[in-house]
Amino acid sequence: MTNLIDIPLATASQILPLHILLPLLLAIICFLVKSSSIVKWLSIATGILHLLFALVLVSLAVSQNGAVFTYSIGGWDAPLGISLILNAFSAIVLLMTATISLAITIYSGHYFKDVEQARRFWPLWWLLNTALCGIFLSGDLFNLYVMLELMGLSGVSLIAINKSQSAIKAAYQYLLVGLFGSLLFLFGVALIYREYGLLDLSMLAATAQGSLLTKCALGFMSLGLILKTALYPLHFWLPDAHASAPAPVSAALSALVLKGTFYILFMLWFSVLTPATTFLGASIIGAFGAIAILWGSVKAFTTDKLKLLVAYSTVAQVGYLFILFPLMYQYPTKTLGAAAYFIVAHACAKAAMFMAVGNIQRVAGHDDIKRLSGIASHMPLSIFIFAIAGVSLMGLPPSGGFIAKWIMFESALETKQWWWIIFLVVGGLLSASYLFRVLNLAFTTPTVEHQVHVSSSAEGGLLSALVLAVITIVIGLNAMWILDIIDIGLVTSTLGTDK
């Protein structure tokens, strides 16, 4: 361990706490400063700075052969203090978070016309960013709980910023689910602490055993996190919450917040409490994931509202993430790449899609799919983004979604779990059918009474969404890029945290 920490790495580690401090500082400034234009430009500048930091970290991680960055906060080493950890996997997720949050920041600058809403949005948005970066960097179980609460509460407040009854109801339900999930997680943390007297993840990874208490703890934590990640039977809160939030918030919730909870779950299963996991448990989770794909797709196909359609598509896509579990259990080296790919591809595609849909909804004044026929001629850019993001969600060739599914195919064949392939294929077909339903309507000529009137400047804020949509294609064309980083990371450390 000591030979890894040479001088450039130690200096580079200094960037880690900045990922948390920077958004936190900006949240305070946004809360205190009244002028919304200052806040907007400052936010965009910080977003760029944040992205640069993340880029520096990833390039350092690559150039140092996938070294694991650790940083003991306050100089207190692990069991006493809290340490931040960054490995190749979390570096990629962090870079993705920085990119998407910059895109959403730029988009929100255009989106919020109401000054009151904008003033409430910015501080909460930066708090959400703090929590997300904190989750991807955290190396401590209790710290993860606090981060989860911060993420949950800021997410809830963001849903409720437009004060409409439906938004408040959705926010209330989301809050109850969030608090309940965090408490289940905290119960698991308490059980772990009861058994090992430790909270630090890398130390736990070294000492954890497969005893009954650890299994119980992992079960409770998984249950809480699965509830927050909205896997099939526990997804009931997601469509309302994601559909009634303002578009930038829906984008953030779908693209980033779900990934935050999934990341914790994934890390707990495959790098911290691995001795307590069983193939049966992983398969059960995978089975629910498979049902989620079918159920979410069918619901997306039958719904009338465009935003609900995208929200149900999230339910389906979350299913794929959980199918990774049984594959990961048997063939971790390969599946880790699929996980990283899937997370990045889905996050970029879903964020772009929600932004495009938000734009359509705002310009057309509604999001009834039936009344949107012919929208493509009025808002070509929005539909274009929707289509590109859709390509990635379906898993068609030149996209990140395709690569992710391809690797999942391979590892399913390799581990002789061919039955998951059926769900991958059927899920792809189903998502194609519900997405083409929208695209088909968008290109038909509308009847006279359903004409949509659009002002010329309707698509100004979509540039960032376009960039995200292009990213989903670029990572598909340049498949080796993310996989290389993951492979480099695998050489020096086992999966998640260093041991």
Place this chain on the structure above:
Amino acid sequence: MWINLMFDCLLVVLILVLATGALFSTNVFTGIVLFISLGLAVTIAWIRLNAIDVAIAEVTIGAGLTGALFLGAWKRLEIKKRLQHSINITETKND
């Protein structure tokens, strides 16, 4: 030693009874009041467990302020219900 253990047992039973009462009472107000008393009982438990800091925080924040929040919200919803009720009555009269 033996007396201490007896006391702990009694306290645990009291806490469980109060919790059951608070959670499964049909009347909301009773539930809130029982919850506040649960907070006080738990405070004693924290003292028994040598956690004085936590006991102070529990009695001020856990029992006191959470209780005040619950009572405030309860009061507000009662008033809201009354208003709603009167509106409903006037509406039916108008019809």
Place this chain on the structure above:
Amino acid sequence: MINAHDSTSLKNRYVFIIIMAISMLAGCVIYALLQTPAPQNIMYDLVQANIQQSGVTNPVTAILLNFRAYDTLLEFAVFFCVSIASLPYLDAGVSDSSDLETQDAPLFSLVKVLAPLTILLAGYMLWVGSFKPGGAFQAGALLAGCGLLLTLSNVGVTRMNGFWWRSIFSMSLIFFILVIGFSYLHSHTFLMYPTTLSGRLILFVEFAATFSIAATLYLCYLSVRGKVSQGAHRAS
């Protein structure tokens, strides 16, 4: 009629299944707990070994504001988040004349005595936190309780949206970040206080945190309770 009966019996069955499942789960956890030996107690020794450098002698304060100050920073962020979320609801009230609040003289004179006492107690709590049980959270809660007492006797505070109130809500974080910046200049490490000053810096952060926590808790109460106006607003 049959339908309604069916749905209640279905609900009863559902409730029964939930209760059975959770009881079994709890039984399993309790069995596992009783099987597990007590954990090794490394934390106590570690804290005892390092408490000299932490600047305070109360181990809990040392944990909260030095060893694991990062958690506390984020906890202040949680509070900050709640205050941002609660502010817009401050004026949206439907209360009519309320009987929880009174204007009768005995209560008011009691409050006049109690309020300064609570403030004094809060100050003591804050100061004592560095070597005995106590600290910012407890002091903040006491201060908020004082605010609550004042509200109950109709001594209200207005315009919590103003700049000064907003800076009080964010005060804990601002002071904390100032301290972080200051100590970074000394030690070049995130959240590592200079040893000679750490006691004072911790007190500084706790001082700010007390006000923020009190203000936020008070704000929570006010926004939950709603604005007291004489039957002005009606639920739509």
Place this chain on the structure above:
Amino acid sequence: MQAELYSVCGVILFALGLIAFLVKSGVFHKVLALNVMGIGVFMLLLATSAFYPNAIDPLTHGMVLTGIVVAVAGSALALNLATQIDLPLQSDEMK
């Protein structure tokens, strides 16, 4: 013995809260159930440090203090949102 007693009590409190959260409807009972679950977890944590009465682990106390404060923040936000919802409140369908 004391530590075991309180940890069992903590688990039972957590289970009671869990049942009430899933079974009961209505704002107050849901939030009360969350609070009781929280108390259960805190008791479990503090009981862990009671295994060594002469060498109390302050980390659990710190965690519980943080937990209490976060729980209050969550309940306050929940009650705040709940009071903003127009009646009838019974229509909120949670599993």
